[in-house]
Amino acid sequence: MKSILVTGANGQLGKEIQNIASDINNFNFIFSDVNSLDITNEAELSLFFEKNSIDYIINCAAYTAVDKAESEKELCNKINSIAVKNLVSFAQEYNINFITISTDYVFDGTNHKPYTENDKTSPNSIYGASKLTGESEALKYEKTIIIRTSWLYSHYGANFIKTMLSLSETRNELNVIFDQIGTPTYAADLAEAIIEIIRYSENNEFAAGIYNYSNEGVTSWYDFAKTIFRITNTNCKVLPIETKDYPTPAARPHYSVLNKSKIKNTFNLFIPYWEDSLAECLKEHRKK
Numbered sequence: 494m495k496s497i498l499v500t501g502a503n504g505q506l507g508k509e510i511q512n513i514a515s516d517i518n519n520f521n522f523i524f525s526d527v528n529s530l531d532i533t534n535e536a537e538l539s540l541f542f543e544k545n546s547i548d549y550i551i552n553c554a555a556y557t558a559v560d561k562a563e564s565e566k567e568l569c570n571k572i573n574s575i576a577v578k579n580l581v582s583f584a585q586e587y588n589i590n591f592i593t594i595s596t597d598y599v600f601d602g603t604n605h606k607p608y609t610e611n612d613k614t615s616p617n618s619i620y621g622a623s624k625l626t627g628e629s630e631a632l633k634y635e636k637t638i639i640i641r642t643s644w645l646y647s648h649y650g651a652n653f654i655k656t657m658l659s660l661s662e663t664r665n666e667l668n669v670i671f672d673q674i675g676t677p678t679y680a681a682d683l684a685e686a687i688i689e690i691i692r693y694s695e696n697n698e699f700a701a702g703i704y705n706y707s708n709e710g711v712t713s714w715y716d717f718a719k720t721i722f723r724i725t726n727t728n729c730k731v732l733p734i735e736t737k738d739y740p741t742p743a744a745r746p747h748y749s750v751l752n753k754s755k756i757k758n759t760f761n762l763f764i765p766y767w768e769d770s771l772a773e774c775l776k777e778h779r780k781k
């Protein structure tokens with residue numbers, strides 16, 4: 494049976510992989526997080542890989558506090574760049590297929606059509622730059638798949654949906670940015686896609702390279718908030734504002750829609766429309 498190590502398994506994506514793991518035959522999953530396997534700690538990693546025979550690494554561990562990163566550059570780089578280099582060196586030593594997650598924030602957002610994997614990167618933030626350096630480190634190993642995703646949410650951890658629903662409990666009106674355009678990604682869909690990629694790799698070559706993944710469609714944070722409230726029948730007015738009226742420490746791309754043709758064609762994936770996945774997530778959320 495093949496073994497899959499999932500790092501950062503208590504984060505949004507890691508939890509969604511944990512959720513579906515019991516339904517997946519033929520794979521043995523090892524879920525770890527910073528307390529059990531700190532990816533910045535080379536000695537810990539060395540001991541882990543000595544003891545465990547691993548076929549795939551899914552690296553979900555990351556520093557994801559985009560604004561805080563502007564004042565915590567060193568820590569952000571340590572987790573998103575240096576630790577990826579560490580993991581890759583072990584992957585290489587033990588001949589392990591390496592899958593790691595990156596972000597739409599590697600782009601500056603000046604495109605007017607969906608970003609392909611070959612478009613020029615130029616991050617606006619410390620976080621985006623740290624993820625891009627992590628990508629370069631990962632790409633030095635020929636058995637690496639990088640999946641760039643955007644606006645990730647789930648019913649775990651902290652994310653936009655939870656923030657909107659929680660704010661709506663105490664406010665009748667919210668100002669939300671309408672001039673940042675992108676596509677949300679339900680972490681459960683991404684988790685399924687990653688498992689599909691591994692299944693594909695078992696029967697075909699490991700198709701190394703960079704791939705984009707988000708849900709289908711396009712929206713703004715303003716429309717995203719409106720849709721959350723519509724689906725949940727939440728009585729909270731949403732007012733559109735410009736990015737300049739909501740200053741944040743980190744700059745975000747104004748446009749970061751991802752073109753998913755490559756991942757769909759290579760792995761024969763179906764990607765759900767963002768509103769359908771949002772409705773699905775909110776259904777799960779209400780059950781909790």
Ligand SMILES: NC(=O)c1ccc[n+]([C@@H]2O[C@H](COP(=O)([O-])OP(=O)(O)OC[C@H]3O[C@@H](n4cnc5c(N)ncnc54)[C@H](OP(=O)(O)O)[C@@H]3O)[C@@H](O)[C@H]2O)c1
Pocket residue numbers: 500501502503504505506507526527528530531532533552553554555556557572576594595596597624642643644645646650
């Ligand atoms: N969230 C988004 O909107 C978004 C958008 C685009 C791309 N992405 C990328 O998608 C991936 C998954 O994101 P996510 O939202 O699931 O992230 P997340 O919820 O922040 O989870 C990241 C996990 O990594 C853990 N971690 C941090 N430092 C670690 C270390 N040194 N060793 C091991 N684990 C460590 C975190 O633990 P602690 O919580 O204890 O620190 C957390 O459990 C990341 O690569 C992220 O950059 C996210």
